[in-house]
Amino acid sequence: MLALAAFMAFEWIMLANNLGSGPRRATAFYVVHYVLxxxxxxxxxxxxxxxxKAWKRSS
Structure with a gap:
């Protein structure tokens, strides 16, 4: 779960950072993707x- 959480955070933070590069899109596109x-x-x-918590409990 910890690895999945790290991957999810990294992936979506990078997506949010990269939204500005590329062609200009409608404002709704940016709003939806930043909310996601x-x-x-x-x-x-x-x-x-x-x-x-699960990791600490198993130790």
Whole structure:
């Protein structure tokens, strides 16, 4: 779970950073993708918290 959380956070943060490069798109495109990126970073944080607790419990 920790690896998945790290991957998700990295992937969506990089996507959010790269949205500015490339052709100009409608504002709604950017809003939707920034909301998706923010939601997935929050999900990654939740997965990291659950994974951390499970890892500590198993030790």
């Amino acid at each position: 990126a923010a939601a997935n970073v929050v999900f990654a944080a939740i997965l990291a918290w659950i994974g951390w």
